[in-house]
Amino acid sequence: MNAVTVENITKRYGDTVALNGVSFEVGTGELFGIIGPDGAGKTSLFRIIATLILADSGTANILGFDVVQDYKELRKRIGYMPGRFSLYQDLTVEENLSFFASVFGTTPEENYHLVEGIYKFLEPFKKRRAGKLSGGMKQKLALCCALIHKPDILYLDEPTTGVDPVSRKEFWEMLKQLQQEGITIIVSTPYMDEANLCDRIALIKEGRFMQIDTPQRIREGYSAPLWVVQTDRMHRLLGDVRAFGGVEYGYAFGEAHHFIAGEGFDPEGLKTYLRGLGHGNIVLHRGEATIEDCYMLLAKQ
Amino acid sequence: MTQFGAFIKKEFFHILRDKRTVLIVLVMPVVMIILFGFALSTEVRNVDIAILAPDPDRMIEQIADRLDASEYFTVKRWLNTPAEIDQAMKAGDVQMVIAFGQHFSGNLLTPDGSQMQLIVDASDSNMAQSYASYAGGIISEFSRELAAAGEERGIETQVQFLYNPQMKSAYNFVPGIMGLIMMLICAMMTSISIVREKEMGTMEVLLVSPVRPIYIVVSKMVPYFVLSCINLITILLLSVFVLQVPVAGSLAAFGLVSLIYIITNLSLGLLISTMAQQQVIALMFSGLLLMVPAIVLSGMVFPVESMPPVLQAISCAVPPRWYIAAVRKLMIQGLPLIYAWKETVILIAMAVVLIAASLKLLNNRLE
Numbered sequence: 065m066n067a068v069t070v071e072n073i074t075k076r077y078g079d080t081v082a083l084n085g086v087s088f089e090v091g092t093g094e095l096f097g098i099i100g101p102d103g104a105g106k107t108s109l110f111r112i113i114a115t116l117i118l119a120d121s122g123t124a125n126i127l128g129f130d131v132v133q134d135y136k137e138l139r140k141r142i143g144y145m146p147g148r149f150s151l152y153q154d155l156t157v158e159e160n161l162s163f164f165a166s167v168f169g170t171t172p173e174e175n176y177h178l179v180e181g182i183y184k185f186l187e188p189f190k191k192r193r194a195g196k197l198s199g200g201m202k203q204k205l206a207l208c209c210a211l212i213h214k215p216d217i218l219y220l221d222e223p224t225t226g227v228d229p230v231s232r233k234e235f236w237e238m239l240k241q242l243q244q245e246g247i248t249i250i251v252s253t254p255y256m257d258e259a260n261l262c263d264r265i266a267l268i269k270e271g272r273f274m275q276i277d278t279p280q281r282i283r284e285g286y287s288a289p290l291w292v293v294q295t296d297r298m299h300r301l302l303g304d305v306r307a308f309g310g311v312e313y314g315y316a317f318g319e320a321h322h323f324i325a326g327e328g329f330d331p332e333g334l335k336t337y338l339r340g341l342g343h344g345n346i347v348l349h350r351g352e353a354t355i356e357d358c359y360m361l362l363a364k365q
Numbered sequence: 366m367t368q369f370g371a372f373i374k375k376e377f378f379h380i381l382r383d384k385r386t387v388l389i390v391l392v393m394p395v396v397m398i399i400l401f402g403f404a405l406s407t408e409v410r411n412v413d414i415a416i417l418a419p420d421p422d423r424m425i426e427q428i429a430d431r432l433d434a435s436e437y438f439t440v441k442r443w444l445n446t447p448a449e450i451d452q453a454m455k456a457g458d459v460q461m462v463i464a465f466g467q468h469f470s471g472n473l474l475t476p477d478g479s480q481m482q483l484i485v486d487a488s489d490s491n492m493a494q495s496y497a498s499y500a501g502g503i504i505s506e507f508s509r510e511l512a513a514a515g516e517e518r519g520i521e522t523q524v525q526f527l528y529n530p531q532m533k534s535a536y537n538f539v540p541g542i543m544g545l546i547m548m549l550i551c552a553m554m555t556s557i558s559i560v561r562e563k564e565m566g567t568m569e570v571l572l573v574s575p576v577r578p579i580y581i582v583v584s585k586m587v588p589y590f591v592l593s594c595i596n597l598i599t600i601l602l603l604s605v606f607v608l609q610v611p612v613a614g615s616l617a618a619f620g621l622v623s624l625i626y627i628i629t630n631l632s633l634g635l636l637i638s639t640m641a642q643q644q645v646i647a648l649m650f651s652g653l654l655l656m657v658p659a660i661v662l663s664g665m666v667f668p669v670e671s672m673p674p675v676l677q678a679i680s681c682a683v684p685p686r687w688y689i690a691a692v693r694k695l696m697i698q699g700l701p702l703i704y705a706w707k708e709t710v711i712l713i714a715m716a717v718v719l720i721a722a723s724l725k726l727l728n729n730r731l732e
Contacts, residue, residue, distance in 0.1 A: 118730065154383065
């Protein structure tokens with residue numbers, strides 16, 4: 065049975081369309097990622113499936129409950145971690161956890177096994193006020209608080225934004241563990257590298273899901289001729305490459321630039337052209353598509 | 366119930382851990398009472414005066430001594446010519462000059478009587494009036510004594526101040542400050558603390574929980590209700606023992622009306638919080654839309670009766686107006702509760718309307 069069935073959700077704020085006919089399904093126990101930049105509509109989508117806001121049209125059924133009709137039942141079963149750090153900064157780690165446990169009518173002890181793996185990191189700081197924790201610690205605490213009532217489904221809205229790489233890695237390991245417990249997880253992230261850790265992902269742009277599939281199949285489906293280029297004058301390179309005939313479009317990608325070649329693209333010609341413009345140490349080769357490349361290609365189409 | 370308890374506990378943590386809040390909530394009433402009670406006093410106390418007497422004699426000296434001996438005036442200078450009056454006033458040496466006519470004592474027994482003038486610096490008109498009536502009071506008492514001694518016959522004027530025989534300004538300010546502080550703490554603090562949760566994003570998490578929004582909000586009101594009661598007691602103790610304003614009427618009636626007023630203000634804070642999305646907005650709402658009318662239109666500073674009809678009409682919508690009127694009746698005049706029934710009913714009606722409006726606006730969702 066599907067944990068989540070969303071059909072044709074649309075949400076407008078005035079003239080801005082936040083979500084434009086979004087439909088997707090998430091299976092029970094699945095780790096589902098929503099990948100896209102800020103402003104793509106991720107938070108609006110979370111708020112709709114968390115019963116916090118109403119969609120203008122479309123339906124969403126979570127765990128067999130309708131988000132509009134059965135919101136009261138649903139709220140007992142959802143764990144939600146909003147994008148911003150939304151715990152009480154002036155309460156200690158311990159107080160935050162026990163407060164959120166009481167809100168859901170439980171105690172921190174009752175479901176301790178569920179958060180144990182995460183809480184052990186926080187244990188030494190349990191008397192510290194939440195506002196004084198580091199970014200990674202805050203996220204761990206927020207996750208504990210979202211989990212303390214043993215939800216059937218967990219929504220995480222950009223849980224790793226502003227968190228250091230080590231904590232990010234730990235965080236994803238925790239999500240994998242929670243998945244083992246049978247909890248369905250929907251997570252959003254602007255980091256494309258995290259997409260590979262999900263079972264399935266949806267690529268969202270301007271309120272539309274461009275593609276929904278496993279990360280692997282999305283990468284394999286990439287058909288365009290992708291090239292990677294690097295020189296010693298990176299700041300000028302992108303403009304120069306874009307100006308070269310036969311280059312469809314290029315974009316910055318980490319330390320290199322990626323571009324898609326058009327018909328009749330001549331690699332040697334590009335090298336000569338770049339040398340002529342004063343570039344040295346030119347590295348040019350075919351690239352293997354990452355999720356980000358897939359996103360860029362889909363976004364362009 | 367444990368949910369509700371957890372909420373209230375959390376709320377007290379918020380208040381007690383924020384030193385500024387504690388300071389505002391618990392110390393401000395004390396400071397305000399002391400400020401308004403003493404520093405901003407409109408009482409007449411040790412006002413410097415001068416005596417202008419072209420022919421000083423025993424009678425004039427007696428009057429001057431009498432004025433000087435009172436706690437209200439200090440005779441600072443003796444003047445000889447009327448020209449000096451202006452000079453002394455402008456220099457700020459004296460606020461009032463008592464000018465005796467020529468042959469003052471001698472003329473007392475003539476049919477025309479003798480003349481005496483009170484010249485007051487009226488740049489503060491309210492104070493000027495008080496000085497004149499105080500001095501007039503002392504002088505007429507003196508003349509009454511003379512008459513009793515058979516030395517003088519004349520018409521005496523008598524001004525009597527009811528309920529506040531000494532014209533103590535504290536009598537006026539205590540109900541006003543009570544009205545103001547309750548409003549500040551109940552309406553402003555409650556609305557800000559609810560809106561803060563919206564702003565911090567914690568409301569989002571609370572809403573996605575089985576707790577009904579009404580409990581979230583009511584649990585916010587409880588701690589501020591308790592704090593307001595503490596303040597009520599503080600203000601009452603301060604005004605009775607420091608400002609020496611006695612509680613003339615029934616303490617129970619006064620307490621009842623105060624509790625109703627607190628609830629009215631909590632509902633006002635609740636209504637504001639349902640509408641405002643940011644703390645700044647909530648602060649502006651309660652600061653400008655509540656505080657200014659609470660000070661200006663409530664009758665605390667300017668009597669409602671002397672306002673233009675438009676402002677009088679607006680003042681009817683200002684809760685402190687009714688509370689202050691009720692407290693004046695119950696606490697200062699010592700009337701039984703039945704005399705303040707209109708104010709009490711209006712405050713209850715306001716609370717009912719405000720709660721109904723907030724429940725209508727209170728949302729189970731974010732928008």
